Amino acid sequence: MNTRSAAGYSKYVVLGLLCITWIVNYFDKVAINVASIPLAKEFGLNESQIGLILSSFFLSYAMMQPVGGWLSDRFGSRKVILISALFWSLFTVVSGWAWSFVSLLVVRFLFGIGEGSYPSASTVAVAESFPYKQRARAKSVLTSATTLGSMLGSLVAASLISSFGWRNMFFVLGALGVVLCIILFFFLKPAGSDEKAAEPKAHKSKVPLKQLLTIPLVWQLTAIYFGASLVTWGMNS
Secondary structure, three states, rough: OOHHHHHHHHHHHHHHHHHHHHHHHHHHHHHHHHHHHHHHHHOOOHHHHHHHHHHHHHHHHOOOOOOOEEEEEHHOHHHHHHHHHHHHHHHHHEEEEEOHHHHHHHHHHHHHHHHHHHHHHHHHHHHHHHHHHHHHHHHHHHHHHHHHHHHHHHHHHHHHHHHHHHHHHHHHHHHHHHHHHHHHHHHHOOOOOHHHHHHHHHHHHEEEEHHHHHOHHHHHHHHHHHHHHHHHHHHHH
16 A cells, blocks of 8 residues: 555544544433433432533533644644543543532533543544545534434433433443543544645644634634524533
8 A cells, every 4th residue: 555545544544533433422422411310310400400410511611622722733633532532431430420419510510621622633633634625524524423423322321221220321331432542542643644745835824813813704603603502402401
């Protein structure tokens, strides 16, 4: 296999691993929604308390996404993806040991810190692996994996809870995440192809944060994503 074909093969391996990681990520993310009914019964929680538990995740998740992007730019996507996946997998396991409303609040907040870096890091991994003209297609495949993960995650979580209980559901999903981390450690190695190396200089340069915040499209996309998330995550929850 020549260098060009090896690079082409490598980028699709990276994309496949990122998609699998997104699917597992959503398994862990939506599991709490399915588990909220047995959780409420066991701990005597009302709707407001369940809402706070779900929201504590999104608070830390939102806080960590820009941090995850900065860390990925500085240290590379591979390190951030590995640390993020391991962190959220461990706190998925810890979720199964929750003993009260407060413990669930704290665990879900820490869980969000772990997961928050992955969206940014996975996008950086696409940029590191694919030439400029192929990134939109690669990113669209990655986005499809999130929807697939959300759909399958609800089914998997419900099946596990019905068969083994909500605590064991978290243990199983957390163990799956740890296994995934081992696979990522050995096989996730984002590397640029020859085609990417030949890109125009304008596509390689990084845009300073201050300049980024002056681009109207950034704020327009933020508003769109904010509105869409209100609906989609509200329905998921």
